[in-house]
Amino acid sequence: MAKSKSAYSVATKKEKLDTHIIVVWVDNEAGVLARVVGLFSGRGYNIESLAVAEIDLKKNISRITIVTTGTPQVIDQIKLQLKKLVPVHKVADFKREDKSVIFKEMALFKIVAKKNKIDKCLNACKKFNPVILDKTKNSAVIQITALRREIDKMSIKLKPLGLISASRTGAVAMTRGEKVFN
């Protein structure tokens, strides 16, 4: 091994990364998103997608859903570090494979094409609850809700059919059955 010239240790072997969905309940106050996102960037954690909105107008609580990847140790750190932030109330964490939790993303597709192509688009989106939000002779805006990978696939599929613009949300999550996050 070459002699290290660093005062720091050398990075050790890489562990397997898992995808996790982290849900954070926070006070809806100025700068709270910056605190959460700053924690991720400052400590070198990864953000794949992010969704934030106020969910309790009376108590001013916002719910942040973050999709992230990391080793089990890193995921643990993310949760523990988040819990240390003053405006954070609680933190929940799920593996993407978790069957007891529903994950959904929404996408808006703008298709500029003739009617037959638009119909083909709608047909292709059939499985993902397509809703037509706007329609003209040569265009349509279609809304679908699906998983991230499914939306990825659809964007590729719709390209030759006239997809010219796509807008997507981050993932949101909800447990199945009567159980709630704790």
Added chain:
Amino acid sequence: MSKLLTGAEIVFKCLEDQAVEYIFGYPGGAVLPIYDELKNHDSIKHILVRHEQGAGHAAEGYARSSGKPGVVLVTSGPGATNVVTALTDAYMDSVPLVCISGQVPTHLIGTDAFQECDTTGITRPCTKHNWLVKDIKDLSKILHEAFKVATTGRPGPVLVDIPKDIQFAKSKYSKPKSEKKLNGSSLNRFTQEEVDKLIEMMSKAKKPIIYSGGGVINSGPEASEALRELVQLTGFPITSTLQGLGAYPGDDSQFLGMLGMHGTYEANNAMHDCDLLINIGARFDDRITGKIDEFSPKSKKVHIDIDPSSINKIIKVDLALVGDVNDVINKITKTINKKKLNLNKSNKQQISKWWEQIQKWRQKNSLNFINSNEAIKPQHAVQRLYELTKNQDTFITTEVGQHQMWAAQHYKFNKPNRWMTSGGLGTMGYGLPAAVGVQIAHPEKLVVDIAGEASVLMTMQEMSTAVQYNLPIKIFILNNQYMGMVRQWQELLHEKNYSESYSEALPDFIKMADAYGCKGIKAETPDELDKKIQEMIDYDGPVIFDCHVDPNENCFPMIPSGKPHNQMILGPKEQEENKITGKGKALV
């Protein structure tokens, strides 16, 4: 209906209710209303520093030596940015600070106004929490919460940014909410079962070691008492991190000295070979662990810490007890006594072989150095300083570098809160302003900053503060004309390419002392050293002591980078003995 008060009045009301006695600060446009109000509050004294970084470090020195939060008051813009280094330092070393900063009036925020900066944005990653006060009605509540956040759990710095118009605006003042008396137990999550499990591990261990850190100091003087009791009760060897020095008496036979990169041979080897490692209030810092993969490979590991995010952050542990160190140790001791385990006797036999091994390591005498009659060796200077000051209650601060490690190795601390050093951030220039803060908290005590000539020049201006308030701090400079630690690394790892680590134009420290209006003392030979140190101690006033030491001395022992604990480089004496000579040399 209660009287309406201005924002500035509310600030002082809060400080009074939080029993604040000293503020370290520097005035400026955006805090003038608060400075205007200062004259009406006799119980609060303002210490005028010469640079806002100095205010931050002074408040750190005050907090670490007194156990109370340090309070800093600065103006907007440059005032706030100058204090960022001190806030980061306090964040890394868990020091409770409350920083109040002025801000441009609310309607000008975001317009790039004169001396405006995004203070809460800049300080977000280096504080536990920060607030921008946008409504005068929130001011008293926020200030009380600021003190609470800074001092509870793992302590740390907080910042409250107050726009100038809020300082003028009027509102009612609300007192701090009387907390339900929880005695911090709300942060204790450890259970009796975990304590029982730990005791079982302790009674089985054949090669145990306790590794204590700054958390013991932060838990208060009672925690140090509790730790001493536990160590005596178990007969276990104990080592300490840089920040933990003083929690356990440095001259006790069960104490192995500091561990880590420049720790003792016995402490590091014991960490490597032990079968039970009990971490009390430390965080497995990378200067401690060395190579993670080979860190203490044969041991069961236990971690006691108040911060849940410290657990398993770097080293995976077998048992974690989350709680205030003092409460955890007391519970352990109580349980041992209740079970009448008599660990002291039963353990003694069980771990006697372990102690024999430790004695063998001790015989290496790893802190040894080759003394000289001509040049003052820096280690010798620290040893003499210790011998001449150990009969009184002395507070030591340091800068960062070789002198800091020599101070940690050769000055023995017997009480907590007597040792203030920048460990996590490693801030050169910390020691002098910290000494100012320590002296404010302990006006009658001897306060010495063991310094390097390069570090001390970074915050030298605070000598002027010391002179203004007649603070008799002693700046003991181990002057080797180099950035010593940088030079040492360049010598050992960069083929002696001493790139920019030599200061070609150092000031004359004696004349400098003169210019500041304090006393200057110079020592150049070992013969005069004791006499000069005594002169420094006896002088009633601030002193700059220019101690010329051997410029080529390196700090040993050390763990080279990327190496485990049992592969230390020892000092020149040992190296001499192991030197390959004659025939052997040809073979290499």
